[in-house]
Amino acid sequence: MVESGNGQLDLEEIASGAAHQHAALELRGVVRRYHQAVEDLEILSGVNFRIEKGEMVALVGPSGSGKSTLLHVAGLLEPPTEGQVLFEGRDCGPLSDAERTRIRRDGIGFVYQSHHLLPEFSALENVMVPQMIGGLDKGEAMDRARQLLDLVGLSDRVDHRPSQLSGGEQQRVAIVRSIANVPAVMLADEPTGNLDPQTSAEVFAQLRRIVEATDIAALVATHNLDLARRMDRIVTLDGGKLVPFE
Numbered sequence: 001m002v003e004s005g006n007g008q009l010d011l012e013e014i015a016s017g018a019a020h021q022h023a024a025l026e027l028r029g030v031v032r033r034y035h036q037a038v039e040d041l042e043i044l045s046g047v048n049f050r051i052e053k054g055e056m057v058a059l060v061g062p063s064g065s066g067k068s069t070l071l072h073v074a075g076l077l078e079p080p081t082e083g084q085v086l087f088e089g090r091d092c093g094p095l096s097d098a099e100r101t102r103i104r105r106d107g108i109g110f111v112y113q114s115h116h117l118l119p120e121f122s123a124l125e126n127v128m129v130p131q132m133i134g135g136l137d138k139g140e141a142m143d144r145a146r147q148l149l150d151l152v153g154l155s156d157r158v159d160h161r162p163s164q165l166s167g168g169e170q171q172r173v174a175i176v177r178s179i180a181n182v183p184a185v186m187l188a189d190e191p192t193g194n195l196d197p198q199t200s201a202e203v204f205a206q207l208r209r210i211v212e213a214t215d216i217a218a219l220v221a222t223h224n225l226d227l228a229r230r231m232d233r234i235v236t237l238d239g240g241k242l243v244p245f246e
Helices: 011-016 065-072 095-108 123-134 138-150 165-180 197-214
Strands: 026-035 040-051 057-061 082-087 110-111 185-189 217-221 232-238 239-245
Touching: 026 065, 040 057, 040 065, 040 217, 040 239, 057 065, 065 185, 065 217, 095 110, 110 165, 123 138, 123 165, 138 197, 165 197, 197 217
Parallel strands: 057 217, 057 232, 110 185, 185 217
Antiparallel strands: 026 040, 026 082, 232 239
16 A cells, blocks of 8 residues: 555545556456356356456346356355456466465455445454454554545444444445455456445445556446446456456
8 A cells, every 4th residue: 555755645646656557457358157067057158358447347248147157266265167257467376376366355345235344343443354354553553544434434434333334334344345455357146236325326336436546446246327337448248258248
């Protein structure tokens, strides 16, 4: 995390220091099959995709089309049956489990429809946890967490536990927690799916602000076409392949 001389989060410095030599994330010919009793079920069929830093891409498609599977493969949560996943130009296929775990921890932020906040911890502590797991000391993690929560308008809610926060507030905590370690990529699976339209729009606006401020590459699976159209581009998962949105 880059900070200014007064100890504050320097978002401009984060953005200007990002490297653009490689795509933040690239999938080449990715196939994903699941073995069933009678035959293999192919969910992804030769997916080719790349996303640059600072870009926000909507992933759309009907339920059951494989959007979550694509995010799991892109996020190194499960391997492709065929093809390559490249993180900042590095082929992740030959990497050890420990190396892939490190990339997931430090380089990829995950946001889900259910926020998965730790119920016994405050908003501040929820954002501190991944930083401390990443090796930051408690004081630095606390300072960074306060700055991030302030960025999304939650400076007065830092000591509240998830049960004391609204659905939109909980999801904003989940979003800043996902970028606490300044990942190169954010993968979001229906991040506003549990929210009413107004709250959904507010949370999306905060998400957009974070992407623009930090130069993160964000791939967001959503059924909400109104929100999708507010992103930089839209891709559709159709027949196991990604195609331009029409």
